[in-house]
Amino acid sequence: MKEITKVVVPQEAQLGFNNNAFFCVGTGRMGLALQKEYYEQLEFVQKDLQFSYIRGHGLFCDDMAVCKVYSEDGLKKVEYNFTYLDRVFDNYKQLGIKPFIELGFMPEELASGEQTIFYWKGNVTPPQDYAAWADLIQAVFHHWFVRYGREEVITWPVEVWNEPNLPGFWKDADMQEYFKLYEISVKAVKECDERIRVGGPAICGVDDERWLQEFLKFCSDFKVPLDFVTRHAYAADAPERIGHYDYQKLRDMNVFLHELKVSRDIIDSFCEYKGMEMHITEFNTSYSPDCPIHDTNLNAAYIAGLLHKMGDVCASYSYWTFGDVFEESGVAFTPFSGCFGLVANGQIPKPTYWAFHFFKQLGATALARNDNYIITKDEEGSLHGMLWNPVPLEAEPMEHKMEFTIALPLEDGEYVFITKLVDEDVCNPLKNWLDLGSPANPTKEQIALLRECARPQINTERFSVSQGIKAWEMNITLKKNALLYFKVQKIIPELDRGYQPDKNGYRL
Template sequence: MTPIWAWFGYDEPNYTTAPNGKKLLSDIAVLSPVPVYVRAHNLMTSGDGSYALKWGSTGMYTEDKDGKPVYHWSIVDQIFDTYVERNMKPLAQIGFMPEALSQHPQPYQHHWKPGVRYQEIMTGWATPPKDYDKWAELIYQWVRHCVARYGQQEVESWYWEVWNEPDGHYLIAPDVKREYFKMYDYAADAVKRALPSARIGGPHTAGAGRFMDDFLRHVLTEPNYATGRTGAPLDFVAFHAKGAPKVVGGVVRMGMDVHFQRLDDSFALVEKYPQLKGMPVIIGESDPEGCAACGMATKPENAYRNGTLYASYTAASIAREYDLADKRGVNLIGAVNWSFEFEDQPWYAGFRDLATNGVNKPVLNVFRMFGLMGEERVAVSGDLAYDAASIKAGGVRGARTDINALATRGKRRVAVMVWNYHDDDIIDAGAPVALQIAGIPARAVSMRHYRIDSDNSNSYTAWKRMGSPASPSPAQVLQLQQASELAQLGTPKKLKVRNGSTIITMQLPRQAVSLVILTY
């Protein structure tokens, strides 16, 4: 089981070094048995390092009065230091455009807030460079600086990418496709000149379509804008896929079908090119919808984010990403969960985040569960499950919920994650579930059972029971911290094994997730 879940990302890079950001990164790093990859926007954006919604900066590039480049690495170093100190790895984004290189620099910094038209964020940072040679030199110097600071072996383990969603609103140019291909060629050449063994890829498009298809054809077969040779370096393919929740009859209804269709369309484009067989694939953003910084106050369909629906959606969708990738024969190595934390915001304001004011939300415990699983997937079958194809065709919308599992085995160990998911945000007592685990070479096993539901691993429920305080007291914050931990149901139990098999029964509430671990 490739740890595709151990990838995270966010718009605001300067949250990285805020106290709550450091705490959350530590929590994420600890939960994973492998190094976690982190993707952030605005790593090259001009500014003083202040954060705001959908904004950040490092000010790494300015020019003197004669137009000569001046490099400033201190802020981006603080960000990458925070990752490396936790054994995390950057999925380092080459973007966005420094003010001194922007084709249309003014206005430069946006002042977007929820409820304002999304396109308002696209200001002077969203243009191609006015001087490609200076831009390429900046990239070259940045990679060389990273090698000098962190060592060649460390930087060789990173991934580098160019921009974000150039097929969306993030790049402003008369011929966006041509300019992006040129930007990619110059950036890839600069990265490889600085470190030939570095890994670079793209295009991080908003989805499958003509833009992604043309990009793949360009890097494989067309003249390179920077070198004149055929093709461009490509060490991985990356794209984004999102769902589409909405409110139906006063209830939030998730759009996992849309999410899966977009995933499969992009996998199909990779499958189309024989040259990409075995090429690593990264879903650069894989989420229930598209705006992490849009709270439920302006988008009521985002009310799923605080409670167990986000948790069960995450478990059910990540598990099926393996199935969708396997069907297409693509080498999926990562699926970036685009959610982090937001500073200076109300408690549980409905942002797509993993923590609020330093307290982890239920969804983070799904990743803790993934971190406790093994390295080898085991086949799962059952009579209550939807498969990936049926979800892609129509979601989980019927009278029956999706009760399914993801299982792994290791040395004298079995782990099974089981969920009870439905697209509609309704909680009920759920259903009785029996797990039959066969092939156990022992006479008895020890079982631990972890659970995410309304009463367990759930800081949001704890906060509501306090009366939803706008400013929890220190004692209340401590209670919320305790409620945010992954909860174990009862104490470990000894179970008998008969003919290599044991059966575990449970009552699994709707939108709940369980993790059962057997050791022997």
């Protein structure tokens, strides 16, 4: 089955396009940032994608050793230890990324109960003493002021807790108790410095409309500070569990995007919050860290479609996560474990990594866009485009190709046409790993091979536009689950004296 699309690109049209994909990226719990491979994966990502902020769980979990209760002279006292926190945040600073603070989970010695979540047992109960919780928040911020400077720290957004509308993340999903936690937390932060921006409620898509409506009403009625709204978004249906893995089908992309639009409309229905920033502090296809779809080309093509549209209603959207050093359900058995990351363990970029890489190359001005493509222009006049072709797993087992004929408005001159292709044949490290026998612990040689296999296919073509030709046409065919980035750039040819390419068989 083929779908043919004809695109005539105008010369100067400017369409709305908010490329907010690089504001923030997700990470596993804070304690994992002490591991060598975690640092190497983040360094790899930052060299290329340059995310501005990073957000994850576990700031106050016991493996970070921030909060300790002890007895002295018959009294209970609290002391704070910032050793590990400094190591993590110093590394973030070195890599040019700022923290998007998530206040959570509860230190065991401040917790009112024993309920935990994940392999690493993050405590999800309210504090037994809210004053002690507020003191902890303020102690951390005052330490950061000293270490990193107040003017720097006030640029770090703060989110209160994570998915309190789920009983697994917040005891009994108690809405009123969360509102109390939010109010005390935001006031503790604002007492440190009014300029620090704080938001919530960090909900996911379960009873989300009611939660968001009631949260905004609470903040409005009781004049509780709110600087931005946060929520999460995932695109998969309920999983089928087989062994270590969850298998899920993806929802229609428009259903996913509609959910965000509904949240946007709820925010805008409050006059004092109309137009307020909405940050998606987690998003991906599946919400399971054991879903093999995360490692596939389908994931990349689907995510490309989301990156194209989410900026229409969201101030930012943070991909969950940058890498696969991640332990919500335990330590991964293999390098392709279905975890969330853009980069597999072994520092192997997955196809979805290239979706972000390609969006990073796009120009600021959109000339043409539709459900499967976007074409932009940069300040130098070069044209950049991206095309994608996601095909659902449940589609009929036949070829699903998309053909594009794109007419570009070009003035006279010499040009180079550059393409970078990611599809199931040329950039599919998951397939290559399976071909190697799916080794749980690949050798150095196998890792090196997988890294080589995990790069796009690059092609270049030189062409001329002469007087009388108003548009140059290019024809592109995408196989199923393919991504393609292109650039059309004007060049000024230079040849060294006596160098004649045709004598080596090259025709320019």
